[in-house]
Amino acid sequence: MARQTVRRAPEADLYKQSVARLITETSAREDPVLTRILFQYLGWAAFWLVVGTLAGGIVALKFRFPDFLDLPFLSFGRLRAIHTNTVFWGWTSLAMMGLALYAVPRASKTELYSVKLAKIALWLWNVMVLMGTLALASGINNGNQEYREYVWPLALLFAASLLLHVINFYNTIARRKMKEIYISNWYILSAFLWTLVLATIAYLPWYQRGLGQTIIQGYYMHQGVGMWFTPTVVGLTYYFLPLFLNRPIYSYALGVLGFWTQLVFYTIIGTHHFIFSPIPWLLQTIAIVFSVGMMVPVWAGTGNFLLTMKGIGGLIRRSYSLPFILVGVISYGLASTQGTLEAFRTANLTWHFTNFTVGHAHFTMYGFVAFLIWGGIYGLLPRLTGKEPPVKAVGVHFWMSTVGMAIYVASLSVGGTLQGLLWSAQKPFLESVVAMAPHWLWRAVGGMLMILGHLVFAYNLYHMRPAARSTVEARSGREQ
Numbered sequence: 485m486a487r488q489t490v491r492r493a494p495e496a497d498l499y500k501q502s503v504a505r506l507i508t509e510t511s512a513r514e515d516p517v518l519t520r521i522l523f524q525y526l527g528w529a530a531f532w533l534v535v536g537t538l539a540g541g542i543v544a545l546k547f548r549f550p551d552f553l554d555l556p557f558l559s560f561g562r563l564r565a566i567h568t569n570t571v572f573w574g575w576t577s578l579a580m581m582g583l584a585l586y587a588v589p590r591a592s593k594t595e596l597y598s599v600k601l602a603k604i605a606l607w608l609w610n611v612m613v614l615m616g617t618l619a620l621a622s623g624i625n626n627g628n629q630e631y632r633e634y635v636w637p638l639a640l641l642f643a644a645s646l647l648l649h650v651i652n653f654y655n656t657i658a659r660r661k662m663k664e665i666y667i668s669n670w671y672i673l674s675a676f677l678w679t680l681v682l683a684t685i686a687y688l689p690w691y692q693r694g695l696g697q698t699i700i701q702g703y704y705m706h707q708g709v710g711m712w713f714t715p716t717v718v719g720l721t722y723y724f725l726p727l728f729l730n731r732p733i734y735s736y737a738l739g740v741l742g743f744w745t746q747l748v749f750y751t752i753i754g755t756h757h758f759i760f761s762p763i764p765w766l767l768q769t770i771a772i773v774f775s776v777g778m779m780v781p782v783w784a785g786t787g788n789f790l791l792t793m794k795g796i797g798g799l800i801r802r803s804y805s806l807p808f809i810l811v812g813v814i815s816y817g818l819a820s821t822q823g824t825l826e827a828f829r830t831a832n833l834t835w836h837f838t839n840f841t842v843g844h845a846h847f848t849m850y851g852f853v854a855f856l857i858w859g860g861i862y863g864l865l866p867r868l869t870g871k872e873p874p875v876k877a878v879g880v881h882f883w884m885s886t887v888g889m890a891i892y893v894a895s896l897s898v899g900g901t902l903q904g905l906l907w908s909a910q911k912p913f914l915e916s917v918v919a920m921a922p923h924w925l926w927r928a929v930g931g932m933l934m935i936l937g938h939l940v941f942a943y944n945l946y947h948m949r950p951a952a953r954s955t956v957e958a959r960s961g962r963e964q
């Protein structure tokens with residue numbers, strides 16, 4: 485009897501096809517009300533980006549010219565915290581939230597549960613950043629605990645806004661018009677849930693005395709970057725990359741692997757910020773081992789995105805968004821690998837406390853997170869509003885940010901290593917300050933390029949603005 489060879493499409497292929505269909509179908513039908521609220525999030529994010537990085541620029545100049553702008557509210561201590569909090573919460577978070585307000589319903593083939601909730605959440609968040617910035621400038625803060633310097637009443641606004649987003653996204657996903665929950669929504673909804681837990685743990689006071697505070701600080705700091713910024717922006721890229729390329733993601737399974745290993749490994753590596761501190765040695769060792777484990781989700785994600793982009797050489801020169809996404813994905817892989825190396829005791833001995841870590845912070849938060857956000861914005865907004873940014877200005881933004889970041893990271897990586905070597909050789913501290921002087925100047929030069937790039941980005945964003953409110957209301961009967 486002749487052998488029957490019936491080829492059945494494996495589950496994964498069917499899934500890929502359904503996702504490919506989802507992406508092409510949903511991009512055809514847009515909602516002007518959603519576009520407007522998304523643009524409000526992005527507009528405020530751009531505003532805080534400019535404010536926050538101007539503050540960073542002044543801080544950078546103070547390293548080289550300590551008497552520059554010698555006023556209490558512009559002092560190093562206050563301005564540094566203004567810089568980090570504004571770029572974390574004002575820029576990065578608002579931009580990610582705005583893009584998620586589009587990606588979550590679209591990846592669920594449905595409408596956003598409530599535009600009103602999104603609006604309230606935006607204003608709670610904005611009030612928090614504004615009050616936080618004014619409080620920090622006036623010297624009112626939550627102590628020396630990095631990235632949680634805002635006083636606790638503002639943390640309530642933070643939590644309330646996150647909770648509104650969780651309600652909004654949960655209900656949107658629950659009403660999805662497809663069986664599966666697409667991988668981007670796994671990452672995004674989880675990131676909001678994890679961060680809600682994180683904010684609670686970070687602000688509850690009773691276990692935060694002495695070393696308890698240090699352990700919580702390490703936990704908070706790395707969960708902030710690892711369970712908020714990273715999964716949200718990776719989730720967004722799982723939605724945007726296939727949408728912009730009009731092809732399915734290379735491997736759905738790699739996305740799932742990345743998700744679960746991120747959850748297992750990232751949650752326990754906070755102590756790698758305090759290697760050689762009086763924190764239990766075993767806890768430090770676990771953090772180092774799991775920092776190595778982090779290579780699994782990092783390269784699952786990086787590899788998956790790069791393989792999805794395979795063969796786009798010709799397209800990349802004609803696209804606003806793909807160059808940003810490519811830099812973002814490459815930075816994700818390289819900068820995270822740099823972080824894993826930094827966690828080893830032998831390397832940490834030299835690099836800890838030095839400016840090398842500041843270089844790593846910008847390679848990741850800027851090269852990885854900010855670039856992927858820009859890729860999402862430049863790819864999405866012209867589709868929604870029908871307005872394109874000036875091509876040359878997008879190129880100027882791309883090159884200023886890329887070259888600026890490269891100078892920033894290179895100067896601090898070289899300078900930071902030098903600093904560590906001089907300290908290890910027990911040289912007088914002042915010698916390391918003198919050795920760093922040219923590197924700090926180069927960092928300021930790179931930083932200035934980045935800041936100019938942000939002004940150009942704000943200009944480009946203005947060019948992609950949606951139609952005026954009256955036109956939107958006329959076209960749509962939806963809740964405003």
Ligand code: HEM
Nearest residue numbers: 709713756757775778820823824826827836841845848849
């Ligand atoms: C495999 C992944 C990663 C590992 C193992 C890792 C490891 C590290 C280590 C060991 C430090 C502390 C260095 C020291 O103080 O001696 C550090 C600092 C830092 N990392 Fe990473 N990193 C990773 C990925 C990322 C990502 C993706 C981001 C951003 C989204 C990020 C943002 C930061 C920031 C902001 C700091 C500075 C924290 C501070 O203020 O001290 N890292 N990282």
Ligand code: HEM
Nearest residue numbers: 537540541543544568571841842845849850854931934935
């Ligand atoms: C989206 C843009 C940016 C993000 C997300 C960002 C993020 C950060 C973070 C996380 C830190 C703390 C690093 C650590 O403690 O290890 C930091 C510090 C700093 N950043 Fe930025 N940054 C951005 C852009 C800039 C720009 C354009 C400049 C301009 C020069 C700048 C200058 C500085 C300076 C001077 C510090 C203090 C470093 C120190 O205390 O040694 N940043 N930034």
